[in-house]
Amino acid sequence: MLKFPIYLDNHATTPMDPRVLDAMLPYFQDLFGNAASRNHSFGWAAEEAVEKARKQVAALIGATSKEIVFTSGATESNNLAIKGAFEMYAQKGNHIITAATEHKAVLDTCKRLEKHGARVTYLAVRPDGLIDLDLLRESITDKTILVSIMYGNNEIGTVQDIPEIGRICRERGVLLHTDATQAAGKIPVNVNSDNIDLLSLSGHKMYGPKGVGALYVRRKNPRVQLTAQIDGGGHERGMRSGTLNVPGIVGLGKAAELSAQLMPEESVKHAAMRDRLQSLLTAELDEVYINGTMERRLPHNLNISFAYVEGESLLMGINDIAVSSGSACTSATLEPSYVLKALGAGDDLAHSSIRFGIGRFTTEEEIDYTAAKVTDVVKKLRELSPLYEMVKEGIDLTKVEWSAH
């Protein structure tokens, strides 16, 4: 039986796995201690739980537990990694390389550092969403201290070639930070075989709680040091002060453990659902464009533009399904998705895009319902679309003199 509304926005956040909630509950009341309390059993119990979670998170990405710093989420992890490295390695240089399609937590952090003397290169991406590795190689200078490239993209799901990017960085003696918020727990990520020095991840994108995340900081070959961005009691080896969010950290640990266990089965299942959704939509509709490569993609992501239909009006028609659009009308800034714009496909396709994010609790029935509903609404809106009519009349829309406003 279908239950409404259907949730297909798992890149925005995921529902908590009930097993995660069960693991967390004792740490709100009975085991409420401060993990930094060294001289009584309340503190010891909290510390033990935190250290267990640290191992669970480390295991998910092939790290050791001493390399995990708990934070409030991936935004904070990204800020700490980039600002902390910039400050720490100021003697070595001031150049940072990132990409145009990064999350705002990376881009806006870099923009702020530009005001403090950083020189930042924002690599363009190819039409398939991947960065050009030769361009990366050419962009590294003797002043480059950090490359920050996300693992899997939050909008178009494209998976960058992090192992190769890591090799390039290692050869040139430059640190690699990766925002693995969308990838960790979904596809295999290993800080050693991928040559990653700093890695951000978040609890609530992998069926854990909101408000907790982690930053992996390499301890060996090379030993990475960061300047703390939050000062205080010197928690987390001095890198991130603040009383540890014990229940959240326990939840993050459990979520990481479950994701690692379920990944082989889930990644296959989600990719099959994703492919089914794509084939159902493309079977019934013409002029449907996939944004980002299908070759290197997160298994649970599908980002499609339905040409000549505006995204927000489409969302309005499928209001029993929760998804996101790259349309300007759905964003706070009233700008269409900068990620889609970076692919060079044109703003019109950004306005027409829908992001589907499949999750642990998505059913095949929900996929079928979604495909049918989206197909119906797109057809209806195309009946209403002057653009679709013009194209069917053989008019080349690029040759029309539009009154841009």
Place this chain on the structure above:
Amino acid sequence: MAYSDKVLDHYNNPRNVGSLDKKDPDVGTGLVGAPECGDVMKLQIKVNPDTGIIEDAKFKTFGCGSAIASSSLATEMLKGRTVDEALQIKNTEIVNELSLPPVKIHCSVLAEDAIKAAISDYKAKAGVDAGAAQTA
């Protein structure tokens, strides 16, 4: 964001969707907006040349729900008015009728532009015809 009931009503049951014959001398067509801005409205009026009254109006819109509702409402407002009365329609009437929030006011502005563009197209065509009639 939550839509007003009136926006939802026009979105779910858009009035006067369709196209009139662009070549008909009594038909004025307005096409405003741009695909890269995320909204394009096509609004057409059919005027009775004897009375100057708009007898029919049709629209097609690529845009958000508020843009669709604004143009749907515009076609309703146009029917039965004379061309000169139609020129008096202000976007604020659309804003009030649909209870559009501030971020959607541009949709009503676009609808007003579409009305003006359709009328100006009609007048240009009528003017040419009148000129032709005089020289004949």
